[in-house]
Amino acid sequence: MILVVAEQREGKLNRASWEAIAAAQHAGGPVKIAVLGSAVDAVASELAAAEAAEVIVVDAPALEQYTSDGHVMTLAALIAEEQPSQVFLPHTYQTRDFAPALAARLQRALITDVTALKAPRGAMVFVRPVFQGKMSAEVTAEGPSPHFVTCQIGAFRADAAKRGSAPASVRKAAIDVDASKIRQKPEAPFKEAKQAVDLSQAERIVAVGRGIKAQEHLEVAEQLAQALGAEIAASRPICDAGWLPMDRQIGSSGQTVAPKLYLALGISGAIQHLVGMKGARTIVAINKDPEAPIFEIADYGIEGDLFEVVPALIAELKK
Numbered sequence: 001m002i003l004v005v006a007e008q009r010e011g012k013l014n015r016a017s018w019e020a021i022a023a024a025q026h027a028g029g030p031v032k033i034a035v036l037g038s039a040v041d042a043v044a045s046e047l048a049a050a051e052a053a054e055v056i057v058v059d060a061p062a063l064e065q066y067t068s069d070g071h072v073m074t075l076a077a078l079i080a081e082e083q084p085s086q087v088f089l090p091h092t093y094q095t096r097d098f099a100p101a102l103a104a105r106l107q108r109a110l111i112t113d114v115t116a117l118k119a120p121r122g123a124m125v126f127v128r129p130v131f132q133g134k135m136s137a138e139v140t141a142e143g144p145s146p147h148f149v150t151c152q153i154g155a156f157r158a159d160a161a162k163r164g165s166a167p168a169s170v171r172k173a174a175i176d177v178d179a180s181k182i183r184q185k186p187e188a189p190f191k192e193a194k195q196a197v198d199l200s201q202a203e204r205i206v207a208v209g210r211g212i213k214a215q216e217h218l219e220v221a222e223q224l225a226q227a228l229g230a231e232i233a234a235s236r237p238i239c240d241a242g243w244l245p246m247d248r249q250i251g252s253s254g255q256t257v258a259p260k261l262y263l264a265l266g267i268s269g270a271i272q273h274l275v276g277m278k279g280a281r282t283i284v285a286i287n288k289d290p291e292a293p294i295f296e297i298a299d300y301g302i303e304g305d306l307f308e309v310v311p312a313l314i315a316e317l318k319k
């Protein structure tokens with residue numbers, strides 16, 4: 001059995017949880033989904049739509065706000081009870097915070113940032129990026145189960161998660177969460193910087209690259225983003241230049257995103273950029289160089305000058 005640890009904050013499910021569910025279902029065998037928190041019934045019912053053996057809720061006041069200790073303690077107890085062969089998690093900031101501690105506590109293997117599963121019905125082989133995404137490694141886990149696997153955002157499609165013909169049963173696990181053992185005092189939840197945006201949750205993204213040429217030209221991209229109801233993002237040189245804050249950077253040293261629509265304006269498509277956005281459902285690239293590598297992964301390519309194409313798109317969207 002694979003146990004998927006779903007993530008919620010203030011009763012709102014992180015949609016990357018569905019990606020981890022899709023990955024676990026793809027791996028084969030029964031899947032259970034765990035969700036931790038306080039008053040998370042609505043999240044549990046949402047998760048019950050998945051084709052899963054059951055949804056397990058650990059509901060405790062001490063889990064109302066996320067803490068690493070709370071998660072490690074609770075999941076260690078739940079895993080001892082459920083004895084899964086694998087534990088799948090979305091590779092979110094929160095997972096990155098507690099999963100290494102949990103794996104270390106249980107002395108089990110942890111494979112992070114997994115992008116694909118191979119031979120899913122034989123011995124499980126996990127594909128993960130190495131060297132800043134320049135290469136992919138195929139790894140297997142050693143040692144006793146369960147093995148912990150974190151799924152790269154956007155690598156597995158949330159809409160590929162199978163839904164059950166009837167809602168899965170929801171069960172409350174009787175796990176005592178001892179608040180006195182939690183050493184952290186949570187402050188405001190993860191944000192990399194003031195006003196940081198979590199682009200991994202964005203449905204539409206307009207990303208700009210060096211083709212935009214000057215900071216004052218960002219306005220045209222912002223207008224397009226506004227017309228589309230999209231977030232603005234960028235390739236690394238734009239953030240390095242300080243034209244946009246670092247939390248808007250997409251790529252191996254920035255954020256990994258999986259929006260429904262990713263519009264790349266004047267971005268060449270370097271591998272370090274592609275690893276951060278290739279999971280987007282639909283990629284539209286505007287570039288004046290027909291040989292730009294971005295066109296290799298784009299669903300729609302517009303060969304042209306962005307300063308002509310973008311205003312035309314905005315005019316069309318405003319009609």
Ligand SMILES: Cc1cc2nc3c(=O)[nH]c(=O)nc-3n(C[C@H](O)[C@H](O)[C@H](O)COP(=O)(O)OP(=O)(O)OC[C@H]3O[C@@H](n4cnc5c(N)ncnc54)[C@H](O)[C@@H]3O)c2cc1C
Binds near residue numbers: 250255286
């Ligand atoms: C360790 C490491 C980590 C890195 N991490 C990241 C990362 O996280 N994210 C990231 O993005 N990069 C990262 N990079 C940098 C990466 O290698 C590229 O240099 C970078 O992505 C290039 O950005 P760009 O596409 O905006 O610029 P360029 O490669 O210069 O491309 C600009 C593109 O704009 C097009 N263009 C120019 N004018 C116009 C116009 N008027 N209309 C339309 N198109 C036009 C050009 O044809 C060109 O294709 C990293 C590099 C290293 C070494």
